[in-house]
Amino acid sequence: MAFIDEFQPKQFTLTAESETFWRVTFTNPPVNVIGPDMIRELKELLTELETDPGVNVVVFDSANPDFYLAHYDLLANPAEAESLPSPTGFAAWPDVLVRLSKVPAVTVSAIRGIARGAGSEFVLATDIRFASRQKAILGQMEVGFAALAGGGAQARLSPLVGRARSFEILLSGSDFDGDLAERYGYVNRAIDDSEFEEFVGAWATRVSQWDPRVIREIKTAVNADTLPADAKFPPQSDAFWFAASTPSFQAVTKALVEHGLQQDTAVEHHLGEQIAPIAQKANAELA
Numbered sequence: 001m002a003f004i005d006e007f008q009p010k011q012f013t014l015t016a017e018s019e020t021f022w023r024v025t026f027t028n029p030p031v032n033v034i035g036p037d038m039i040r041e042l043k044e045l046l047t048e049l050e051t052d053p054g055v056n057v058v059v060f061d062s063a064n065p066d067f068y069l070a071h072y073d074l075l076a077n078p079a080e081a082e083s084l085p086s087p088t089g090f091a092a093w094p095d096v097l098v099r100l101s102k103v104p105a106v107t108v109s110a111i112r113g114i115a116r117g118a119g120s121e122f123v124l125a126t127d128i129r130f131a132s133r134q135k136a137i138l139g140q141m142e143v144g145f146a147a148l149a150g151g152g153a154q155a156r157l158s159p160l161v162g163r164a165r166s167f168e169i170l171l172s173g174s175d176f177d178g179d180l181a182e183r184y185g186y187v188n189r190a191i192d193d194s195e196f197e198e199f200v201g202a203w204a205t206r207v208s209q210w211d212p213r214v215i216r217e218i219k220t221a222v223n224a225d226t227l228p229a230d231a232k233f234p235p236q237s238d239a240f241w242f243a244a245s246t247p248s249f250q251a252v253t254k255a256l257v258e259h260g261l262q263q264d265t266a267v268e269h270h271l272g273e274q275i276a277p278i279a280q281k282a283n284a285e286l287a
Helices: 002-006 036-051 078-082 092-102 118-125 153-161 163-172 178-184 193-208 212-226 230-244 247-258 271-286
Strands: 012-016 021-026 057-062 067-069 106-111 114-116 128-132 137-139 189-191
Touching: 002 012, 012 036, 021 193, 036 078, 036 092, 057 067, 057 193, 067 118, 078 092, 092 118, 092 230, 106 118, 106 193, 114 118, 114 271, 118 137, 118 153, 128 178, 128 193, 137 271, 153 163, 153 230, 178 189, 189 193, 230 247, 247 271
Parallel strands: 021 057, 057 106, 067 114, 106 128, 114 137, 128 189
Antiparallel strands: 012 021
């Protein structure tokens, strides 16, 4: 428990529910965007989880009932994150996600609120995804920026939901609620919000009590058959950052910020619906 006592993150809280069950609660108001500071703290957490044999389960949830992880911080300087150490040698965000998918502990996303873009990529990199039926929203809206998702959503979605539904999610840029996400295989299951916290806590507690050896053996065996090859991730990250440098991406970002992006506003709550007309107008003005 020394790590928990000494580690003082600001982008999330870290709580030991027991010696074998940890909880990470995102706390980056107003909408939990993923920026350099969160990436740095996640890297520190992952370094500990990669070497700590005592942690069996980690649940990732949010203190904000409306936003799980809204998306990547589009107003941050990307160089700040890219200057951080990368054990995989990949760009900052793929480094986090590839390592997250391979930690020995079971990782669980407890999704209440919105997980779009990089937020969706985060939950896709965890082992288990439980969603609040009434409050969870997932989506990959990068197409609205004329960009490929940069954290490997393409590689992780297809084995889960199939080829056609991957196209639907990635090409529409639309939002998917808990019920539809469950039906597609985007999440393991959707649970009524009134029962959500109790269910996730009970499930994680149960699994945290198993022999750590068998948990790691199961993870290793399943990962060998299901994880995408690491080589798939750098080209997708490169494609995203190339798109981010284009006038179209920058014009759409500017227009969305003017409508309240990264604030607790209607555009963030309904981005899957609103990104299309805003992006079309921004690109028309650019032309």
